[in-house]
Amino acid sequence: MNVFAVPDLPEVRAGDDLGVMIDERVDVRADDVICVASTVVSKANGRTVDLKDVTAGPRAIEIAERIAALTDEEKDPRFAQVVLDESTDLLLSAPFLLTRTPFGHITVNAGIDRSNVPDADLVLLPSDPSANAEALSSTLGAPVIVTDTCGRPFRHGQRGVAIGWAGLPASRDWRGEHDRDGHELEVTVEAIVDELAAAANLLSGEGDGGTPAVVIRDFEFGDHGGSNQLFRAYDGDLVRQALEEWEYRG
Structure with a gap:
């Protein structure tokens, strides 16, 4: 091979x-x-997604605040909102987000990536x-x-x-x-x-x-x-x- x-x-x-x-x-x-x-x-x-176009809801804000308190790192609730939008199930909400995607893949943060995305903030699966x-x-x-x-x-x-x-x-x-x-x-x-x-x-x-x-x-x-x-x-x-x-x- x-x-x-x-x-x-x-x-x-x-x-x-x-x-x-x-x-x-x-x-x-x-x-x-x-x-x-x-x-x-x-x-x-x-x-792809630009975070400036995202409005975080109450659940995303709550998740981001709890993770920030647990990890001592600031978390953007808009990112949490995008993860929720791209997920059908939330298996873990702390100390990180473990989610199921609509096509059945279970992964952290719905597989959303910040790397190698020159024209936006995030690339989705x-x-x-x-x-x-x-x-x-x-x-x-x-x-x-x-x-x-x-x-x-x-x-x-x-x-x-x-x-x-x-x-x-x-x-x-x-x-x-x-x-x-x-x-x-x-x-x-x-x-x-x-x-x-x-x-x-x-x-x-x-x-x-x-x-x-x-x-x-x-x-x-x-x-x-x-x-x-x-x-x-x-x-x-x-x-x-x-x-x-x-x-x-x-």
């Missing part, structure tokens, strides 16, 4: 055809997987990243993964994850297959799109690299079952259910 960044992509702005921009710079093969950072997908779709991946896949003629980076429970540091995909299953299902000793695998479902997103993130990076699109070439899914289930449903998400009973008391 080979992984390489799409070279020489310019700053992406609202209205740009991101698929064409990538296609002009890489000879895309039908079996490539193109990983595209959510930031540039959102920029192309105009998913795409509203429907799988639909964006489908449109890019149609243009490029290859599978596409829309990626983001986020932290992990129980571990330090961030890593790349998939928030939308098209043209390949989200997971590779090993259940019913056997290990080298003949034992049947009963629970193993491999989150392929997350693993490919993490590989791409090694090249797209987190800073000023300017390489938000990455090509993964010669990846083979293999002769396995596939699934598009990536985000846990509420009924099977025991951690999310436990959070409903938990309150931060720091």
Whole structure:
């Protein structure tokens, strides 16, 4: 498997055809997987916000004041308001905001970013990243993964994850297959799109690299079952259910 960044992509702005921009710079093969950072997908779709245009409501003001009191850092209630606007559920309100997006991704601050946004204060996550991946896949003629980076429970540091995909299953299902000793695998479902997103993130990076699109070439899914289930449903998400009973008391 080979992984390489799409070279020489310019700053992406609202209205740009991101698929064409990538296609002009890489000879895309039908079996490539193109990983595209959510930031540039959102920029192309105009998913940016200026805080001067935001009015914080009472709930956002209350949240910002409580977090500021807990962390000794000033918090802008307008930012809290944008997070609330971009979320369907608020799982934690202190000491940080942990939210669920409309498309099912659970992340801090609804995935809103302040980095690499030259024309606005904030860039939001795409509203429907799988639909964006489908449109890019149609243009490029290859599978596409829309990626983001986020932290992990129980571990330090961030890593790349998939928030939308098209043209390949989200997971590779090993259940019913056997290990080298003949034992049947009963629970193993491999989150392929997350693993490919993490590989791409090694090249797209987190800073000023300017390489938000990455090509993964010669990846083979293999002769396995596939699934598009990536985000846990509420009924099977025991951690999310436990959070409903938990309150931060720091």
